[in-house]
Amino acid sequence: MSSSTFLRITVFAVVVALVAPAAHAQAWRGMGHLGGNVTDEQGKPLEGVTIKFDLPGSGATQAKTDKKGEWALGGIARGAWHLDFEKPGYETVRITVPVEELSRVPPIQTRLKASAPDPNDVIQGELLKAAALLNEKKFPEARAIYESVLAKYPQAYQVEPLIARTYYGEKQFDRAIEHLKIAVEKNPAVIEHKLLLGNILIEQGRAEEGRQVLASVDDAAVKDPTTFVNVGISLLNQNKPDEALGYFEKAIARFPQSGDAYYYRALVRLQKSDMEGAKADLKRFLELAPNAPEAAAARKALEQIK
Numbered sequence: 294m295s296s297s298t299f300l301r302i303t304v305f306a307v308v309v310a311l312v313a314p315a316a317h318a319q320a321w322r323g324m325g326h327l328g329g330n331v332t333d334e335q336g337k338p339l340e341g342v343t344i345k346f347d348l349p350g351s352g353a354t355q356a357k358t359d360k361k362g363e364w365a366l367g368g369i370a371r372g373a374w375h376l377d378f379e380k381p382g383y384e385t386v387r388i389t390v391p392v393e394e395l396s397r398v399p400p401i402q403t404r405l406k407a408s409a410p411d412p413n414d415v416i417q418g419e420l421l422k423a424a425a426l427l428n429e430k431k432f433p434e435a436r437a438i439y440e441s442v443l444a445k446y447p448q449a450y451q452v453e454p455l456i457a458r459t460y461y462g463e464k465q466f467d468r469a470i471e472h473l474k475i476a477v478e479k480n481p482a483v484i485e486h487k488l489l490l491g492n493i494l495i496e497q498g499r500a501e502e503g504r505q506v507l508a509s510v511d512d513a514a515v516k517d518p519t520t521f522v523n524v525g526i527s528l529l530n531q532n533k534p535d536e537a538l539g540y541f542e543k544a545i546a547r548f549p550q551s552g553d554a555y556y557y558r559a560l561v562r563l564q565k566s567d568m569e570g571a572k573a574d575l576k577r578f579l580e581l582a583p584n585a586p587e588a589a590a591a592r593k594a595l596e597q598i599k
């Protein structure tokens with residue numbers, strides 16, 4: 294075989310390889326025709342509906358409706374065509390239409406039903422509205438949205454702590470506690486709700502109840518020293534320095550770089566006349582937070598400690 298003959302065979306083989314897939318992809322081509330229009334449930338034409346055509350084993354194509362909701366597809370092969378009508382915001386409709394190349398198929402009338410909105414999208418939108426109101430301290434307005442969400446979607450109990458926050462902002466602490474308890478009961482795995490509940494209970498003088506709630510949380514699960522520090526401050530404000538000391542020490546043990554914990558532990562130590570301990574804590578506090586609002590008071594206290 295000559296080299297030129299070999300070259301012609303090779304070229305022919307390449308051409309066949311390239312043409313064959315294209316021929317297969319167009320296997321749905323023929324002399325048939327389909328057409329019709331798409332409307333919504335009220336009969337209004339729907340523009341931009343995607344119609345996906347599939348002839349099993351032969352290929353697929355698609356078209357879109359125009360401003361009048363009309364569509365057409367010509368030059369298709371005989372067979373049972375699957376048609377999917379799709380448009381965002383509407384339920385997809387699938388039909389099967391038999392096509393005979395020498396017979397005319399009457400225009401296909403299709404109505405699409407508006408799909409129900411995704412509850413998660415609805416809830417998220419409402420929460421964003423409420424958050425904006427909450428930031429403006431419009432607590433009743435924000436709470437109205439949260440309660441509306443909960444009434445419509447009882448499974449959305451995640452709004453309970455948000456409702457609690459609105460009551461807390463209005464200093465209706467008992468109502469805030471009530472909703473936080475519901476949040477803890479519904480989802481005890483969320484430690485943030487327990488921590489917040491325990492803090493508010495202690496803040497409101499219900500120290501024993503608050504300690505029980507906080508005791509149910511593994512200290513290792515606490516991710517923010519403020520949790521311990523705030524509890525300690527609440528106990529200090531209730532003139533319970535011994536109990537407060539335990540929480541400041543927890544904060545220091547778990548978060549040794551937390552300046553606030555050293556500052557407040559120094560205050561407790563000053564009350565107990567532990568001058569050396571207070572001095573060490575104040576120095577450490579100033580090392581960690583030299584520009585903190587309490588820094589000036591810390592320096593003054595150090596000057597006075599003998």
